[in-house]
Amino acid sequence: MMWIAFYNEQGVGDVLMLTRGKADENHLSTESNNGVTIVRDSTQDNQVMSINLFNISETFKPNGNGNVDLTEEQVSQVNDKIKEAGFDIEVEVDSKPKFVVGYVESCKKHEDSDHLSVTQTNVGGEVLQIVCGADNIAEDMNVLVARPGATMPNGMIIWPGELRGVESFGMICSTRELGLTDIEDLPGIWELKDSFEPGMSLEEVVASYK
Incomplete structure (x- = not known):
């Protein structure tokens, strides 16, 4: 990590x-x-x-x-x-944007949950497995992804984890979670335009709405 x-x-x-x-x-x-x-x-x-x-x-x-x-x-x-200081530790940082457009390549129901879905989401250069609980998540859609290491507006850090025994490497976000209800204020994840490319930064996405 x-x-x-x-x-x-x-x-x-x-x-x-x-x-x-x-x-x-x-x-x-x-x-x-x-x-x-x-x-x-x-x-x-x-x-x-x-x-x-x-x-x-x-x-x-x-x-x-x-x-x-x-x-x-x-x-x-x-x-x-x-x-x-005498410590044998080397720090490496990930300079890639933490909030990016993702394209949901596949979306399957979680085998141990009636409300979770397991997605394979392309974030530009890599595909992340992300478990999502939103009702409107579906295959073949563009979403906004918080990659591991992202810090949400409420201070929560997104780390790799497990949901009901399935590994998850990020979070698919709503505008409410991102503090962007001035753009859209609907329940569920933020459904982005098809014209956005996987890996595009959140800043670029927000700029397109202005």
Whole structure:
């Protein structure tokens, strides 16, 4: 799983926070050195699940607030800082857009649920298996997908997971979940125009409605 970065100077302080998945809060251990704190989860083979880099603006100033994108140079600086602190961890980030157009190539009923569907959804360059509970999900339609690592407007991070025993790698979204009810305010997932291409970013989609 790739790492994602957060920065909230006003709320948290000058700390770059990195995470790469869900962690069990009851089984965490921390280790700190030279302005870097790593957090391990004993339920996941003691893997490092998050890293905090303090006084990050002494190295570089993150661009934005909340979920932030790091440049290649910044990722290199982060890894240098982690290495200097004595930790053998290398951070990689996914620079692809997290909210993109998806084309539902197939849609089948979940074998263990009367309301869930299992889709194979093309998001441009890859096909993701996504379990969806919307009534209006169907094959051969364009939808808006939150890829793993996406942060929803309510702060929820989308991670790979399982729904009734079936793996799911993302979330098919409604305008309400995306905070875009000014474009459309209907129940169910957002049914996009056929003209949109898989992999097109949410920003491009929103711009087309203006």
